[in-house]
Amino acid sequence: MKAKETIVLTGDRPTGRLHFGHFVGSIRNRLKLQEESKMYYMIADAQALTDNAENPEKVRANVLEVALDNLACGLDPAKATMFIQSTIPEIAELALYFLNLVTLARAQRNPTVKDEMKQKGFGADVPLGFLAYPISQAADILCVKANRIPVGNDQLPMIEQANEIAEKFNRLYGDTFPHVEAVTSISPRLPGLDGKAKMSKSLDNAIYLADTREEVERKVMLMYTDPKHIHVDEPGHVDGNTVFEYLDVFDTKTEEVADLKKQYKKGGLGDVVLKKRLAAVLNEILDPVRTRRSKLAEDPDAVMHILKAGSEKTRKAVQETMEEVKRGMHINYFTH
Ligand code: TRP
Numbered sequence: 001m002k003a004k005e006t007i008v009l010t011g012d013r014p015t016g017r018l019h020f021g022h023f024v025g026s027i028r029n030r031l032k033l034q035e036e037s038k039m040y041y042m043i044a045d046a047q048a049l050t051d052n053a054e055n056p057e058k059v060r061a062n063v064l065e066v067a068l069d070n071l072a073c074g075l076d077p078a079k080a081t082m083f084i085q086s087t088i089p090e091i092a093e094l095a096l097y098f099l100n101l102v103t104l105a106r107a108q109r110n111p112t113v114k115d116e117m118k119q120k121g122f123g124a125d126v127p128l129g130f131l132a133y134p135i136s137q138a139a140d141i142l143c144v145k146a147n148r149i150p151v152g153n154d155q156l157p158m159i160e161q162a163n164e165i166a167e168k169f170n171r172l173y174g175d176t177f178p179h180v181e182a183v184t185s186i187s188p189r190l191p192g193l194d195g196k197a198k199m200s201k202s203l204d205n206a207i208y209l210a211d212t213r214e215e216v217e218r219k220v221m222l223m224y225t226d227p228k229h230i231h232v233d234e235p236g237h238v239d240g241n242t243v244f245e246y247l248d249v250f251d252t253k254t255e256e257v258a259d260l261k262k263q264y265k266k267g268g269l270g271d272v273v274l275k276k277r278l279a280a281v282l283n284e285i286l287d288p289v290r291t292r293r294s295k296l297a298e299d300p301d302a303v304m305h306i307l308k309a310g311s312e313k314t315r316k317a318v319q320e321t322m323e324e325v326k327r328g329m330h331i332n333y334f335t336h
Pocket residue numbers: 009010011012013042044047137140141149151155
């Protein structure tokens with residue numbers, strides 16, 4: 001019957017405002033998927049706290065910011081149910097049962113967690129909640145029986161772990177959870193302004209969706225190009241040139257970009273001309289987002305109301321799953 005229905009779940013950690021990397025990596029995918037399928041959008045505040053236990057105010061403030069970023073980009077609460085993770089205690093409950101299905105060795109093998117632990121210098125002092133966040137993320141996904149998850153490549157290990165947990169649960173307690181499929185981004189990963197592999201807040205190399213026109217122009221002018229291209233009339237490199245990587249992703253006039261590349265390689269085309277073009281292209285994308293964002297930001301209560309209604313709706317669906325879970329696990333004491 002409904003067993004094959006596509007259910008999409010996607011989420012952000014509320015640890016900072018969203019940037020163009022998020023826009024390319026996940027938001028554009030979300031906007032497409034909300035038109036096609038049933039969709040949940042989660043603000044993963046409990047997950048954000050796994051490495052921000054000392055900064056609850058930061059997480060709290062960014063719940064509103066990421067909601068605004070997504071709404072401003074066109075996420076539509078009538079199509080995508082938007083909710084806050086911690087308002088659904090059943091997710092924590094499900095995660096607790098999932099913890100029994102995963103060994104310490106397996107948790108320590110998750111390559112994304114390993115990288116993040118190294119970055120944060122945790123070593124043996126890693127908070128258990130952090131080490132276990134992929135297990136909690138499996139609960140995020142499976143609590144609504146989501147089967148399609150739009151993610152960046154760094155999240156693929158989470159999907160793999162969710163599937164292992166779902167399979168083990170199904171084997172032990174009866175068929176309950178679907179197989180989860182990752183939907184990876186259509187575009188390649190966007191480098192940071194400095195040409196480093198990734199745009200990120202901690203590397204301070206990001207253009208934010210809430211940046212003003214002037215901020216975008218200023219940041220694009222700082223962008224890494226070809227360090228050997230000093231004089232305009234000398235030939236320049238297009239490969240590894242961040243400005244061209246961005247134009248490839250965002251400039252819809254592909255023929256003009258191809259011509260510019262030719263000129264740049266031959267010599268006679270300066271970085272400033274290209275950067276002005278890129279800033280204009282990015283600002284054209286951001287103008288309507290900025291307008292919507294500032295309008296929405298005037299009424300934060302209305303945004304919180306959207307999240308409240310979405311959380312209530314999600315919780316009902318999760319409670320249905322939990323009845324099944326508890327039946328399977330023989331802990332449904334007072335129901336029959
Ligand atoms: N870990 C994800 C990130 O850092 C956020 C997230 C939390 C998520 N729960 C999720 C993503 C469930 C997809 C599905 O971006």
